[in-house]
Amino acid sequence: MIARTAIAAITTLLLTASALAAPALKGDITVTAAVVTVGDMFDEAGLAAEDALFRAPKPGTTGTVDLLDIKAAAARIGIETFETRGLDRIRVSRAATVIDQSALTRLIADDLKNRGILTEGMSANTIFTDMVPMLNAEAVDTPASITSLRYLPANGGFQARFAIAGIDQPLDLSGSIELMIDAPHLAGNYPGGTILDASDIVMRPVPLRYVESTGVARLQDIVGKALTRQSREGMMVKPADVSLPMTVAKNDLVTIYFRHGPMTLTVKGQAVTGATIGAPLQVLNLMSRRVISATAIAAGAVEVSSEPLALAGL
Numbered sequence: 485m486i487a488r489t490a491i492a493a494i495t496t497l498l499l500t501a502s503a504l505a506a507p508a509l510k511g512d513i514t515v516t517a518a519v520v521t522v523g524d525m526f527d528e529a530g531l532a533a534e535d536a537l538f539r540a541p542k543p544g545t546t547g548t549v550d551l552l553d554i555k556a557a558a559a560r561i562g563i564e565t566f567e568t569r570g571l572d573r574i575r576v577s578r579a580a581t582v583i584d585q586s587a588l589t590r591l592i593a594d595d596l597k598n599r600g601i602l603t604e605g606m607s608a609n610t611i612f613t614d615m616v617p618m619l620n621a622e623a624v625d626t627p628a629s630i631t632s633l634r635y636l637p638a639n640g641g642f643q644a645r646f647a648i649a650g651i652d653q654p655l656d657l658s659g660s661i662e663l664m665i666d667a668p669h670l671a672g673n674y675p676g677g678t679i680l681d682a683s684d685i686v687m688r689p690v691p692l693r694y695v696e697s698t699g700v701a702r703l704q705d706i707v708g709k710a711l712t713r714q715s716r717e718g719m720m721v722k723p724a725d726v727s728l729p730m731t732v733a734k735n736d737l738v739t740i741y742f743r744h745g746p747m748t749l750t751v752k753g754q755a756v757t758g759a760t761i762g763a764p765l766q767v768l769n770l771m772s773r774r775v776i777s778a779t780a781i782a783a784g785a786v787e788v789s790s791e792p793l794a795l796a797g798l
Contacts, residue, residue, distance in 0.1 A: 508567035509554070512575040515540050516623045518650070520576055525554065526566060535561045543650045544580030544620030548573050580620035581627035583648055588616060588657065591630045592644060596661075601635070605666045607689055610642075612659040622650035635661060664689035667700045668721045676713045679729045680706055680721075690720060699723050728760040731780040740767060740778060741787045753778075753786065 507526035515524050520540050523533030537557040541547040551572045558566060589610045596602040621627035631654065632645045640662055646655040666687040674684065685703060701723045709726035719725075732738055732755050740753040752770045759765035759780040767778045767786055778786035 506566055507558075507563060509569050509571050509574065511569070511571060512577070514577045514579055516579045518622075522558070522561070522563070525574070526563075532561060532563065537561070540578045541576060542620070543578050543622050544582075546575055546577040548575055579623035580650075581623050583619040583621045583628045585612065585616040587628060588644075588646060588655075591628060591646065592633060592642070592661070595630050595633050596635070601637075602663070605687075606692070607664045607666075609662040609664055609689075610659060611662070612657055614657070616657065619648055619651065619655070621648045624649050663692040665692045665695055665700065667695060668703055668706055670715055670717055670719045670721060672717050674711055674715050676711050676715075677730070678711045678715075680709060680711065680726065682707055685721070688720075701726065730758045731761040731763075731783055732765060732786060733758045736784065738767060738784050738786050740769065740776075741781070741785060742789075743787070755786070 505528045507522070507528050507530070510525060510527055513520075513524055515521075518540055519536040520538055521529075521533065522535045522537060523529040525537055537554070538549070551568060551574075554574065558564075589608075592610055593602060593608045596608055602608060619628075627649045629647050630644060631647050632643075634643045636642070640660040641658070642661050643656070643658045646657070648655055667690045668685045669688050671684050671686050674680075678684075682703070685706065687703065690700075699722050701721050705723070706721050706726050708729070710729040712725055712727050715721075715725065734755055734757055736755045736758075738753050738755055740751045742749040742751075753767040753776075754770060756766035756768055756775055761780055761782070764777060764779055765786065766775050767788075768775050776788055778788045781787050
């Protein structure tokens with residue numbers, strides 16, 4: 485019983501001593517808010533941890549506070565004594581988030597996306613009229629925001645106002661915006677008739693105004709298609725630059741089919757012209773040496789509707 489009482493008494497003394505421990509200067513500190521609190525400056529700050537001592541320096545800057553000024557600020561909120569740990573001054577730095585041209589450009593792009601002006605596969609090439617200053621904003625979740633944006637699609641001009649955390653005055657900027665859209669370009673040099681696959685294509689941004697005047701092909705519309713002519717690396721692929729690949733090419737040996745009910749006749753032939761699947765072509769009947777009209781139905785196969793006697797050349 486006596487032992488338990490002694491342990492309880494010792495525990496109480498330790499807790500009391502801890503609760504009454506004098507605050508102690510931390511040393512050089514970095515803060516994020518506009519004021520320096522007791523908890524920022526002192527260890528063992530206790531219930532006064534959230535009390536303000538003095539204003540913090542501007543974001544991205546550092547200031548020095550003398551020990552006498554710290555004592556005066558602490559005394560105003562009731563802290564009469566504290567451990568100095570041998571320090572006679574404290575360096576106070578304020579964290580910052582750098583806001584530059586790229587950050588403001590992203591804000592403009594996000595605003596255009598929210599309006600539905602920028603859609604998937606599009607981007608904005610933003611050019612500012614004046615040089616954009618590099619600013620130190622407060623290190624907060626939203627260091628900068630766009631409060632207004634006036635955009636004129638006819639000429640691409642814009643006027644924007646930004647709010648920068650920690651800076652009282654708004655930032656007004658103007659310039660122009662060139663809307664860009666991803667368009668397929670050839671990854672190499674290819675001869676006419678090359679059937680394109682995804683590895684032959686790279687997507688690169690081009691001005692939307694140019695695409696609207698010339699047309700742009702979607703990636704899914706050109707993969708598996710054939711180039712209509714010899715093409716160079718870097719060329720933007722337009723719808724007119726590709727076509728369905730030839731099912732039967734000129735001079736291909738083919739089987740000519742004639743179907744009538746359950747009867748199917750075949751004869752060897754040679755393509756005089758090329759054709760895509762389902763398209764007409766001219767074929768030389770190698771038995772009769774006559775040129776007949778046919779329809780390409782598969783690689784190496786064509787179909788005719790001629791009378792079987794004419795087909796066989798008998």
